[in-house]
Amino acid sequence: MIALGQFLEVLIGGLMSGVLYSLVALGFVLIFKASGVFNFAQGAMVLLAGLALVRSLDLLVANGFPIWIAIVLGIGFAAVIMAITAWLIERFVIGPLVNQNALTLFMSTIGVTFVLEGAAQMIFGSDVYPLRLFPTDIWLLFESHFPGGILVNQLDVWGGLIAGILVAGLAIFFQQTKTGRALRAVADDHMAAQSVGIPIGWIWFVVWLVAGLVALVAATVWGTKLGVQFSITFLALKALPVLIIGGLTSVPGAIVGGLIVGAGEKLAEVFLGSHIGGGIEYWFAYVLALAVLLVRPQGLFGERIIERI
Amino acid sequence: MAIGGKQARENKTRYRKNGLNEEESYMVRNKLLLAAAILSGGAFASPAAAQSEQFIPILSYRTGAYAVNGVPYANGVADYYNLVNERDGGINGVKLLVEECETGYATDKGVECYERLKGKGPTGAAFFNPLSTGITFALTEKTTTDKIPIITMGYGRADSKNGAVFAYNFPLLGTYWSAADIAIQHVAKEVGGFDKLKGKKISLLYHDSPYGKEPIPMLQVLAKKYGFEFTPIPVTHPGVEQKSQWLSIRQNRPDYVLVWGWGVMNGTAVKEAAAVAYPRDKMIGVWWSGAEPDVQPAGDQAVGYKALMLQHGAGKFPVHADIEKYVYAKGMGASEPGKIGEVLYNRGMVNAMLGVEAIRKAQEKFGKKPLTGEQVRWGLENLNLSEARLKELGFEGMLKPIKISCSDHEGARDGRVQQWDGKGWKIISDWYTANQTETEPLVDEVSAKYAADKKIQPRDCSKES
Numbered sequence: 001m002i003a004l005g006q007f008l009e010v011l012i013g014g015l016m017s018g019v020l021y022s023l024v025a026l027g028f029v030l031i032f033k034a035s036g037v038f039n040f041a042q043g044a045m046v047l048l049a050g051l052a053l054v055r056s057l058d059l060l061v062a063n064g065f066p067i068w069i070a071i072v073l074g075i076g077f078a079a080v081i082m083a084i085t086a087w088l089i090e091r092f093v094i095g096p097l098v099n100q101n102a103l104t105l106f107m108s109t110i111g112v113t114f115v116l117e118g119a120a121q122m123i124f125g126s127d128v129y130p131l132r133l134f135p136t137d138i139w140l141l142f143e144s145h146f147p148g149g150i151l152v153n154q155l156d157v158w159g160g161l162i163a164g165i166l167v168a169g170l171a172i173f174f175q176q177t178k179t180g181r182a183l184r185a186v187a188d189d190h191m192a193a194q195s196v197g198i199p200i201g202w203i204w205f206v207v208w209l210v211a212g213l214v215a216l217v218a219a220t221v222w223g224t225k226l227g228v229q230f231s232i233t234f235l236a237l238k239a240l241p242v243l244i245i246g247g248l249t250s251v252p253g254a255i256v257g258g259l260i261v262g263a264g265e266k267l268a269e270v271f272l273g274s275h276i277g278g279g280i281e282y283w284f285a286y287v288l289a290l291a292v293l294l295v296r297p298q299g300l301f302g303e304r305i306i307e308r309i
Numbered sequence: 310m311a312i313g314g315k316q317a318r319e320n321k322t323r324y325r326k327n328g329l330n331e332e333e334s335y336m337v338r339n340k341l342l343l344a345a346a347i348l349s350g351g352a353f354a355s356p357a358a359a360q361s362e363q364f365i366p367i368l369s370y371r372t373g374a375y376a377v378n379g380v381p382y383a384n385g386v387a388d389y390y391n392l393v394n395e396r397d398g399g400i401n402g403v404k405l406l407v408e409e410c411e412t413g414y415a416t417d418k419g420v421e422c423y424e425r426l427k428g429k430g431p432t433g434a435a436f437f438n439p440l441s442t443g444i445t446f447a448l449t450e451k452t453t454t455d456k457i458p459i460i461t462m463g464y465g466r467a468d469s470k471n472g473a474v475f476a477y478n479f480p481l482l483g484t485y486w487s488a489a490d491i492a493i494q495h496v497a498k499e500v501g502g503f504d505k506l507k508g509k510k511i512s513l514l515y516h517d518s519p520y521g522k523e524p525i526p527m528l529q530v531l532a533k534k535y536g537f538e539f540t541p542i543p544v545t546h547p548g549v550e551q552k553s554q555w556l557s558i559r560q561n562r563p564d565y566v567l568v569w570g571w572g573v574m575n576g577t578a579v580k581e582a583a584a585v586a587y588p589r590d591k592m593i594g595v596w597w598s599g600a601e602p603d604v605q606p607a608g609d610q611a612v613g614y615k616a617l618m619l620q621h622g623a624g625k626f627p628v629h630a631d632i633e634k635y636v637y638a639k640g641m642g643a644s645e646p647g648k649i650g651e652v653l654y655n656r657g658m659v660n661a662m663l664g665v666e667a668i669r670k671a672q673e674k675f676g677k678k679p680l681t682g683e684q685v686r687w688g689l690e691n692l693n694l695s696e697a698r699l700k701e702l703g704f705e706g707m708l709k710p711i712k713i714s715c716s717d718h719e720g721a722r723d724g725r726v727q728q729w730d731g732k733g734w735k736i737i738s739d740w741y742t743a744n745q746t747e748t749e750p751l752v753d754e755v756s757a758k759y760a761a762d763k764k765i766q767p768r769d770c771s772k773e774s
Contacts, residue, residue, distance in 0.1 A: 003560075009560075226606075
């Protein structure tokens with residue numbers, strides 16, 4: 001029989017993990033929402049941002065900088081690296097492909113993935129680099145109600161808070177700012193946006209920059225959890241079912257999709273996996289995604305696109 | 310690193326100008342060399358394979374999810390081959406021709422590397438060492454057909470210990486079944502004896518791959534014999550997300566958790582254990598879960614974590630001094646100098662040394678010339694490294710004597726346990742020897758089934774010499 005305490009613990013833990021997946025998924029959503037490009041390189045951008053941050057942080061601390069100054073400077077350095085990356089991608093990859101079909105743009109981001117992974121490791125190193133920006137201690141809640149209490153990791157809570165702030169900020173950016181509205185126009189139709197005077201090159205630079213900064217935020221949380229290392233790129237695979245469920249164009253959808261995937265896969269692994277050999281959570285997330293696709297192909301919050309013939 | 314006075318001063322000046330210290334500059338140079346090698350076709354070998362050289366392929370992974378562990382191992386292998394060439398002029402004058410092939414720990418790429426390299430050099434590949442149990446499973450039949458030995462030191466198929474059936478597989482120094490037995494011996498010692506194992510809960514947190522699954526049959530046998538409750542818990546590749554597994558462990562509260570991980574899975578396991586307050590000193594990793602990259606990222610959370618040793622641990626021995634003198638002083642080293650002597654670097658060196666000594670042994674019978682894989686197989690099967698020979702080689706204190714035979718392709722099955730104290734690994738146990746009365750029946754049973762399935766007539770080892 002399943003104990004209620006254990007069920008709640010797994011559920012809460014799953015929801016928290018899902019929010020961390022959402023941090024990565026948000027980068028995908030941003031670029032797709034603003035440029036219609038499915039950015040396969042988002043996982044590699046998290047790696048690059050994380051390596052730039054942790055290596056600069058280590059260097060600054062080793063040279064006697066106080067930790068808080070080192071953190072600010074390290075984040076600034078990583079942000080500059082992501083800005084340079086955004087400019088290079090816009091200038092040499094996406095820019096020349098204006099008006100090409102979506103598949104061409106998608107394939108180009110696969111190329112960007114390999115270049116970023118290789119360059120990031122060649123420049124910043126390929127070891128595991130510890131990063132400790134957030135507390136990783138645990139809270140045990142409701143100990144009087146459940147034996148052993150319900151375990152919640154403080155890092156997960158920080159991840160949730162950061163995701164909430166990001167979503168609010170991005171919602172304001174897209175809805176309330178001129179640049180945000182221009183981004184949405186570009187996503188709808190590159191050529192039409194250009195014809196009304198929207199500088200498409202600048203807009204794409206901005207969107208890749210914002211996605212890069214979101215990747216940096218994701219790297220701070222995941223780097224604290226795992227250490228900054230190549231395997232962080234695999235998070236992109238965890239974000240895919242989140243995107244399918246939440247919808248490729250919805251920022252809140254990325255959060256809700258993350259919650260569904262996180263809770264679903266953890267509950268399945270703990271309570272179902274033990275009966276069928278375990279190791280099911282990776283593919284179970286895709287089962288959830290397929291189930292959503294059957295009912296709502298555009299995802300729970302995605303835009304239904306109707307094209308007139 | 311031994312650098313002469315004037316040269317050292319010049320180097321220091323150059324490093325300062327570049328804003329890099331000596332070690333970083335060494336890394337940059339090596340990366341540029343590596344990049345150049347990759348761009349020029351991925352080979353470290355000279356363009357034309359000389360007819361008098363012995364070809365040895367290195368299947369490595371310097372990229373991807375497992376590079377953190379693959380790089381130091383590959384560096385140890387490459388440095389030892391370089392040492393043999395630079396210090397000794399090769400094996401009895403036969404220089405080693407080495408080519409590295411990147412597998413990324415992927416079975417398909419491993420097979421591709423095998424097919425590309427098996428026929429290189431004047432006599433083909435001397436042997437293969439894929440550093441992957443998955444690739445080993447995929448290559449076992451191919452290597453038998455091609456008559457090329459496959460050395461799987463401390464990994465691979467446990468049943469291939471039986472050389473009568475697996476003529477070309479050499480799981481030297483210890484199989485996973487030996488490792489499982491040693492781990493349970495250590496647990497028994499900690500709880501006060503084998504009789505105290507009854508009723509205890511022991512979980513296996515394993516990489517969900519052929520590697521991670523390999524110890525399960527042996528642990529099931531041991532669980533039945535000693536009466537402990539055994540629970541295998543899989544972790545999907547690459548192992549970055551283990552919250553479900555550790556929440557289950559928190560609920561079930563096993564007395565011990567054995568960790569059969571690789572790459573990011575190991576460090577994540579340690580961190581997740583800390584996150585659910587599972588005591589690290591009740592975790593025992595296999596010898597592939599007990600290197601510096603597995604614990605250093607976890608910081609203080611890793612203190613107390615234990616792991617088996619494939620005989621050797623970290624540290625420097627006389628052979629390291631030779632490597633520094635003959636390889637690094639000439640700027641030919643593969644590693645950052647500060648990482649010489651780490652656990653996986655040393656393991657790569659040991660692995661390379663055993664292969665070199667097998668070739669040397671085979672030369673006694675077949676002559677001082679490049680040998681075929683089939684001839685090297687004979688050398689492996691007749692390898693006998695005494696304590697005196699290990700001392701000559703500079704491995705005294707790292708390894709115990711090893712003797713391979715037709716019926717015993719493992720050769721030795723000894724291990725110890727080490728514990729991470731936050732700064733380094735400390736050896737905390739005496740030597741254990743895997744109990745063959747436990748492992749042998751399973752080896753016989755599973756290898757006999759393999760022979761029947763593949764229609765292999767086992768060799769009569771009493772007639773082999």
